Amino acid sequence: MKVSLPKGTRDFLPAQSRKRKYLFSRIEQVFQRFGYVPIETPVLENLSTLMGKYGDEGDNLLFKVLNNGDFLAKADEQALIERNSNRVLPDIAKRGLRYDLTVPFARFVVMHQNEIYFPFKRYQIQPVWRADRPQRGRYQEFYQCDVDVVGSESLMYEAELIQIYDTVFHDLGIPVEIRVNNRKLLAGLAEAAGVPGKMMEMTVAIDKLDKIGRNGVLEEMVRKGIPEGNALQILNDIDLAWNELEDRLLTSQSGTLGVSELKQVWNYLDAITLHNPVVRDVRLARGLNYYTGCIFEITLATDKVQMGSLGGGGRYAELTGVFGMNDMPGVGISFGAERIYDVMDELELWPKDLDRQLDILILAMDEACLQAAFPLVSSLRAAGLRADLYPQPDKFKKQMKYADAVGTPWVAIMGPEELEDNQVTLKNMATGEQQRVSIREIPDKIH
Template sequence: MKPSIPKGTRDFLPGEVRRRNYIFDVIRRYFHRYGYQPIETPVMENLSTLTGKYGEEGDRLLFKVLNNGDFLGKADADDLKNKDSNAVLPQISKRGLRYDLTVPFARYVVMHQNDLAFPFKRYAIAPVWRADRPQKGRYNEFYQCDADVVGSDSLLYEAELTQLLDDVFAELGLRTVIRLNHRKILAGLAEIAGHADRMMDITIAIDKLDKIGEAGVEKELRERGVDEAAVGIIKQFLGATSLDSVAPLLQDSAVGRQGIAELQEVFATAGTLTNRLEFDVTLARGLNYYTGCIYEVEVDTEAHPGIQMGSIAGGGRYADLTGIFGGRDLSGVGISFGAERIYDVLEELSLFPADTSEDLEYLLLCLDDASLAHGFQLQRRMRRSGLHTDLYPTAAKLGKMMKYADQRNAPKVIIIGSREVESGQYTVKNMRTGEQEVVGF
């Protein structure tokens, strides 16, 4: 059998893992700096926890886990015979792989609310799974790096998360555009268009603008029952480029005006940033649970021409997610970094630091068995002194060992023979420059 892995998943070689860890380490450092605390949740959740939280498209992308044992044993025979998958599914699957880290966090907060101090600031760096069509920048299994605050309505947290996004991408050397919108502005749009009850239909369609274009959005709006007059009003909004230009269009909507006022406060509080901060009325983010400010971050193609990648971070405010699980109504706001896409962009732009390709400081190469025994003890002394050290496990030809040193990308090698064993002095060769120096350990 030829070995393979499922589509939409990836293996990572050691150098790739080190570069991924570099991304995680930068993000984690800023999470700590901003006062966020780490938590962990299971990779599986009950399907009742996950379904109905991500919108109609999100529910379709959930990976379901079959029940233990004879999962067909309790399935209805008629449903199986009729191939009624919608009826059979709840009979054979009660669990699913988590789709994101936010809904499990809301469940976590409700279950542990008596143990937490609110506002509660948490972060999590972990894999999630989505049954999407794999393509560049889109995988079935990928990591998210989330920071959330729950238990406060303060818009200071929206501004703080904006600064957090800015700091992380500045540290990574990646210029980005941080785009903001507000769900209340979208609700105001639906109200002005005469379809307040179709706000989610309008949002889902607008959220596809970058994929299907304006004509595609218009077509989908019509298919979702939005009349021609309303489509015309929505087109006006899609052409607005600033809060000032969209405000007159929402003057007759109280909820729309509130959304504009809140965004204006976030922009003013966030202050001066390294990256570009922009309002984008077309930003919709189709997840059902967002109720306030919404974020999306993309690579700044003016600073990095030629990069073709979707959003590399996103998030938003959710007012009542914990209430769904029977807890007290706690407002929250959070962001998520898309580690896989960030990795791909940094790789394409050669922005990883050179030392992320190294896992060693020294590699010891021994010329005979006596030197090998000495080298093994030297290796232990070096490790105890904090040096990242490894030893070629046999006394072999020098050319073979040097080839291995190149393959391991070892910065420095120490060649040990009888003279080094007797003197306790070792010649260290810098593999990058070819320079040598004699040292003692």
């Protein structure tokens, strides 16, 4: 039987798994230090919760879960005959895998509004699923690490979240640039250029400036229905210096508000020390429709590795509006753990002692020694050591090979001679030196 894995999913070997746990725990520690509390939500959500929240494309990328039982018997017969998947879907699948952590969180807030306090600061580190075509840094199953605040409009939180980004990436040793923009400012830009209804099209196009260049952006804007003259105006405006842009946006109420919000965020930031550059970037778009205020994105500040954004987020005026709960603003950010992992791998940023899983391994020469070694390994563990015992008196060479393979720095050899003297032969695997020591000396000797 040929075994394989579903597309876009991965196994993690012990070495990888240790690195991932390290990464998650470092991120989590920062979240906790900033006063965020953990929550968890189910892998499965009702499709009614998920559908229509991520655009048409998002609906296609949602994993749907077939109903249990004889699901086809209950499906609309006409739709089945027409082989119309979209019409059959609601009849055969009522659940799906979560696509991100934000929408389930919004549902969570609505459902538990009487059990939590506001502003509610939560973090969540769980896998999400997207039926995307896999490629570099993109998987169908991947972890997101989200921090969000709901129930406050304070721009202090924008500054706080920027500081969280800065702290985490500094902790991990990854040089990044934190890019910040504001949706209101973008709306103002579109207004000032005379195309107030084309904010989305404009934004998506100018986001690609680095990738497809000025002419490419111009072409795309024209193709999306922005007259060439207005498009050229937009291209000029985004090159303006900040104070010039500010003047230009005075004509737009929304634009003025956007500028003012960014200024307030910067007032907070100016008073603290950050390790990574935070830049205002009018070209930053972000795909998600529900952002209404500040938006964030993390890009690598090194050309040693090519990688898409390592995280993103923003403010939504109505986080829970789609679930019928109004006036509940939220702001949050997400860390792309898989991409951060890949970057740390390529930049070799993992701590050296991560791959050590054991402090000492005991090898027994015969059955009697094995019996005597069992309480020994138990006492070493009780003393706080990561200790293990080879499970049978195999050929000694084979046991040593195992010791080498698991990477233990110390081996305690227990043979008939040692057993008689209540000792072990302690071997340093790196240097090859070994000496006879009494059992109670072991913990001191290997530190």
